[in-house]
Amino acid sequence: MKKVFLNELFERLLDLKNKMTLDVDQKNDNVSLQNMKYYLNLRKYDFSALQDDLTKVGLSSFGRSQAHMEASINVALEMLSLALKKELHPAKIHLSYEDSHAMMDKNSEIFSTSADKTKIMITVPSVYDTKWFHNLALEGVHLFRINTAHDSPKSWKMMAQEIKKASSEDTNLKIYVDLAGPKIRTTLKKSKKSGKPKKIKLFCGDKVLIHSATSSISTKEIKHCDAIIGCTLENIGSLVSVGDKVFIDDGKIELVIDEILNTDILCTLLTDNKEGSKFKDEKGVNFPNSNITIRAICDHDKKVLPHICEYADIIGISFAQTPDDIVDLIDELERLGKKGSISIVAKIETKKGVENLPAILEALIQYGNSGIMIARGDLAIEIGFENLAYMQEEILDLCTAAHMPVILATQVLENKMKTNIPSRAEISDVVFAHKAECVMLNKGDYEVETIKTLTTILKQMDLVFRKNKLLYNPSFQWK
Template identity: 80%
Template structure:
């Protein structure tokens, strides 16, 4: 092998190491935070060609080095220095391969101390008691933790669920309780029909005009005659937070609209979704404003009211719609007030464009807190960033979390057809292969939970035997540059 090729590689690696360390305080007390900052620095530049060149000479391309950046680069430099017979005196990396993986293993124990690589979480349905020993049966098939969603039911029901979960624990297996705070989800609010106690329903078609107004405020006069639908919204001062041309999605993206006009706090939208039979617009359905900067704190008044109840039994608390580090600190402050700071793990759910943009600062706040994690909530996230960008973004989030040694839950529509119909789609099976990269995978509610858990545990065990993570390319086309 020509010496000039190796010499060029050596120089390029030194350049990579210098750029990685630029502006980073190596004396910061937390090695996970240090490693994340190294990773973010590397991703500001295009080193993909260097990776290919390293592979050609039989060296590591760093495609699986997110958790221990400095140590991996040092090893490659040392090997090249030996080949070139150059003297090289590098200080020892603050975090070795073994140490980084030990940290990751320890951090993932917030989900379970089980030796299973990917833990399984399932949402508790309101009617769980319809099936005898529901928790025990699912636990025996492979479930490690159960999710209670405070957007549904009430404190009494949640406490009863938690008691049943604890009763299903055994000496061989502990079960963790994950409680999701409802958060400030923006929803539709339809007036009730004069003829019944049920809210109105609208059937919308492409080109229809919809007036959306803040809930609790009267809509424009004669709005019912002027527009095809008049919809309340739980977001205050709506008109001042958006602009003409912004997209609006309702009901998990089933209805897509564009803002045509802003009338004070009200907005007028045009339906752009095409469906010959029309699309039903219903009450209490989620509304997304992906192009708008909606500055809403994640911990809402309802969350603060229920926290004293759920802190009695929660092992993990999930922050819905986490968008900034302030959201993390808000929950920490509430836990401190209740005497639970440091005793309950925190998971930040990433499900908005703003949450993605601010993920490094969110991770920094979680690292400082201690036992914590991230959930990739793919339902709202896909709407916020565009369905076509979801596959790319969930990979990027996983890699950044690996650099921060932060355990990840992958959620939304995992084996959903199997859960609801007992027949999985082929795409769902491939999706589980991706889910294997996370430390935990979440299933939602369905009538075929037991059958779904069986197929999920089988796939995960198979992937444990054969899985090899693909090489990550360090190019500058990146969210957090």
């Protein structure tokens, strides 16, 4: 190898290190926060050509160095200085390779202290057999999720008691409780005969008036539309703009806003379904193009927190969009005397949550005892399905840089869970899920069979899996 090339590589690497440390407080004793800022700095620039050149001379390309950026670059500089017989006096590194991985392992213990690399979480159904928890724990489930968007405080407490019964000295099951958050949903009028909400069928081009469930509708507004759909979001008209898209029922129904009528919105149905689109009650509504600012910890959450703090090991913040949402929950936990003793997981499920992820991670790092959930259901709608694969990779890498454990959620082995027959695509999805510290399964009739399949794949991947080299290029989200 020519000395000129090695010398040039050495200089480029020094430049890389200078860019990495720019505007980062070197006296900050929080190594996770410092390392995350190093990583964010590096991702502002295109270093993919340097990565290739480092590989040519047998050095690390830093493609798997997110958790210990400074240590990896220092090692490469030392190797080059030895080859060039140059003197190098690097400052003492703040975080070694070994310490960073030990920190990642320690932080992931919020999900379980099990030796399994990837932990398994499953959602508790409203109706279950008393042996359900014990049987699933034997198959490899590490923690159980209670969803406060359904059932009651009495039901949640009974679930928690059953989980504790299924725990033993060998299997310390964790209880994860999801706060419902300000979920935006449809509200349809009930039929006078059945007392149940009516289902509305509409076709492409039909006009739909979406209004706040608490507001009144004028006769003029009714004349404009083919159907009226209620929505739990108040003052919708003041939060959106003409031309914004609206998605209902996990993205199955797409509309565009044509007109703002005071607090309501008039939309055109864009979904072209020959059999018509069915609007149902209690279905999620997404406004991915709109800048809707809602605090994640709503009044309902504040009411249930005293109940769930009695048994929760982890509390999930639904709809987390800003660091203020993290602070709001911390303040509530402090008020209840539970600050620090209960772990926090921020669910990333909106475009704003993605944009503010570095700041959200900073708030979580400062709290400690924290994690992130990639809630792929709403997130796919918010950022576009075609962008989900790229974005979940970016989120995982940034969380690794912050030493933040991650739960991958939504549709993991969903067909297997519902029909006992997995699709080929969802088997491959589990290979990706292996990168996360925890995988979440939803409810279904074939839990035991699904968990057996999941644990088999995860153990196989433990033997062969290595992350692909990450390319440091300008396509990065948080420039």
